[in-house]
Amino acid sequence: MEIMWIEKILLVVIVFAISLGTAAYSTLAERKVSAFLQDRIGPNRAGIFGILQPIADGVKLFFKEEIIPANADRFLFVLGPSLFMITALMTSAVIPWGKPLDLGGRMFDLQVTDINIGVLYVFAVVSIGVYGIMIGGWASNNKYSLMGALRASSQMISYELAMGLSIIALIMMSGSMSLKEIVAQQSGELYGISFLKGMNWNIFYQPLGFLIFIVCAFAECNRTPFDLPECEAELVGGYHTEYSSMKLGLYLFAEYVNMFVSSAMMASLYFGGYNVPFLEMLNLPYNVEVFVGVLAFFTKIIFFIFFFMWIRWTIPRFRYDQLMKLGWKVLIPLAILNILLTGFGMILTK
Amino acid sequence: MSVLSLTNRKKVLQKRKLTFAESIYLPAIFSGLMITIRHFFRRKSTVQYPEVKKPFSKVFRGRHILKRDEQGRENCTACGLCAVACPAEAITIVAAERKKGEEHLYREEKYAAVYEINMLRCIFCGLCEEACPKDAIYLTEETAPASYSRKDFIFGKDKLVQPLGTSAHPKTFKPYVKDNKPYQYKNPVNTKI
Numbered sequence: 037m038e039i040m041w042i043e044k045i046l047l048v049v050i051v052f053a054i055s056l057g058t059a060a061y062s063t064l065a066e067r068k069v070s071a072f073l074q075d076r077i078g079p080n081r082a083g084i085f086g087i088l089q090p091i092a093d094g095v096k097l098f099f100k101e102e103i104i105p106a107n108a109d110r111f112l113f114v115l116g117p118s119l120f121m122i123t124a125l126m127t128s129a130v131i132p133w134g135k136p137l138d139l140g141g142r143m144f145d146l147q148v149t150d151i152n153i154g155v156l157y158v159f160a161v162v163s164i165g166v167y168g169i170m171i172g173g174w175a176s177n178n179k180y181s182l183m184g185a186l187r188a189s190s191q192m193i194s195y196e197l198a199m200g201l202s203i204i205a206l207i208m209m210s211g212s213m214s215l216k217e218i219v220a221q222q223s224g225e226l227y228g229i230s231f232l233k234g235m236n237w238n239i240f241y242q243p244l245g246f247l248i249f250i251v252c253a254f255a256e257c258n259r260t261p262f263d264l265p266e267c268e269a270e271l272v273g274g275y276h277t278e279y280s281s282m283k284l285g286l287y288l289f290a291e292y293v294n295m296f297v298s299s300a301m302m303a304s305l306y307f308g309g310y311n312v313p314f315l316e317m318l319n320l321p322y323n324v325e326v327f328v329g330v331l332a333f334f335t336k337i338i339f340f341i342f343f344f345m346w347i348r349w350t351i352p353r354f355r356y357d358q359l360m361k362l363g364w365k366v367l368i369p370l371a372i373l374n375i376l377l378t379g380f381g382m383i384l385t386k
Numbered sequence: 387m388s389v390l391s392l393t394n395r396k397k398v399l400q401k402r403k404l405t406f407a408e409s410i411y412l413p414a415i416f417s418g419l420m421i422t423i424r425h426f427f428r429r430k431s432t433v434q435y436p437e438v439k440k441p442f443s444k445v446f447r448g449r450h451i452l453k454r455d456e457q458g459r460e461n462c463t464a465c466g467l468c469a470v471a472c473p474a475e476a477i478t479i480v481a482a483e484r485k486k487g488e489e490h491l492y493r494e495e496k497y498a499a500v501y502e503i504n505m506l507r508c509i510f511c512g513l514c515e516e517a518c519p520k521d522a523i524y525l526t527e528e529t530a531p532a533s534y535s536r537k538d539f540i541f542g543k544d545k546l547v548q549p550l551g552t553s554a555h556p557k558t559f560k561p562y563v564k565d566n567k568p569y570q571y572k573n574p575v576n577t578k579i
Contacts, residue, residue: 069426072425072426072430073422073423073425073426074425075425075428075429075430075431075432076430076431076432077430077432077434346419346422346423347415347419349422350415350418350419350421350422351415351418
């Protein structure tokens with residue numbers, strides 16, 4: 037029993053470290069990707085290829101002067117970024133990183149916890165995240181921050197609806213809300229063709245759902261083209277205008293953790309998680325297969341993180357009324373239509 | 387009615403209703419993504435500055451230099467033509483007569499006791515260089531350095547006169563390499579600038 041506990045705690049620590057590490061290197065990757073997309077080289081002074089840049093940035097943020105505005109609510113001002121970071125990190129608990137490892141006959145789950153309402157849990161935690169922004173923006177006692185916070189909360193509420201509705205169609209098909217179960221179901225044969233083994237990914241059944249999901253994920257992460265809460269041009273940084281030092285760092289960092297987690301969600305909900313097509317044909321030892329699966333999962337995550345950045349440095353941001361119109365008048369009706377289509381499809385194929 | 391057109395790139399835009407493909411944004415976003423990903427693999431145009439420096443153009447006009455002749459004597463005779471030519475009125479000259487025993491320092495009987503260029507006024511047009519009848523002033527390939535106070539931008543003879551032992555090449559402070567041999571001056575006796 038104790039060994040179970042130690043294993044779980046070890047896994048939690050590893051997942052925690054990986055989330056933070058990926059987020060740290062996402063900041064470097066963001067700068068590198070943006071540079072490459074703009075025919076530049078990007079940071080390359082701190083270590084080879086700028087490998088040490090995240091460390092330099094972190095050290096810099098820690099040594100910056102910490103300013104709390106005179107009329108700010110001190111308690112809420114500190115609570116804001118902490119809450120945002122905590123919720124960003126909490127989401128990774130239900131993501132299945134791979135098949136269970138075989139430790140001499142004892143199976144070890146590569147998932148911190150398998151709750152049977154995993155998808156709901158993720159949505160619940162993510163929607164708490166908006167409080168981090170709201171509280172921070174409110175406590176700053178600054179009109180720009182408040183504007184940013186207002187935008188963030190209304191945007192999150194609008195897009196969470198469409199996101200939830202797009203997931204409903206997926207849950208109708210899988211019949212389970214446990215992420216482990218959903219990923220495991222995607223290991224089968226695509227459209228029942230025995231050749232396409234390990235390709236039974238939900239993207240092939242739910243393309244419209246995935247499209248809605250990815251658009252909403254961009255909005256939930258406050259990424260371009262939906263980065264209105266912090267848009268530098270009009271709101272001077274939005275909800276984190278008044279923040280400095282590591283509190284600002286937490287906000288910026290949590291954004292990357294959010295990106296990592298939602299990439300993991302997209303990979304596991306729609307792109308088969310740790311499933312690799314045709315892997316079974318190679319007849320690898322079981323644990324090697326698990327390892328390859330984990331690697332494949334991370335490749336998918338990294339691709340999605342790259343996609344986030346790719347989009348950011350390609351298209352400009354929406355106007356606010358366009359954003360609301362897209363959310364309420366386009367994505368939500370589309371998501372409902374998707375549910376109906378899925379229902380019909382399920383009846384027809386039964 | 388014909389409207390005068392200055393270029394042939396004019397494009398008349400009319401506001402119209404978006405087509406379906408345009409209104410769902412996705413094709414446009416996709417083509418945008420394709421454009422940026424092409425740039426991802428393109429050769430980068432960055433110059434790694436401190437290690438790599440882009441060469442200046444051959445006609446670049448940088449900070450000034452007051453030349454010496456082959457025997458290390460100052461060319462300038464303080465005629466004041468450069469100051470007259472200067473559109474920014476950046477040059478100040480005080481002339482003095484050459485005394486006996488200074489023939490190794492100044493080439494003509496008259497020389498500039500004070501020669502100051504205000505680098506904040508100078509527009510680096512090169513008219514002084516063209517006006518000079520004695521080939522005394524040239525604009526080099528060096529840039530005028532930045533400084534913290536205004537008085538540091540008034541360059542006197544200490545900064546302008548060509549250091550002894552450097553080349554006769556008009557455009558540079560650096561030793562002039564001819565036949566792979568650096569050009570050497572004979573050091574004049576009793577050198578004082």
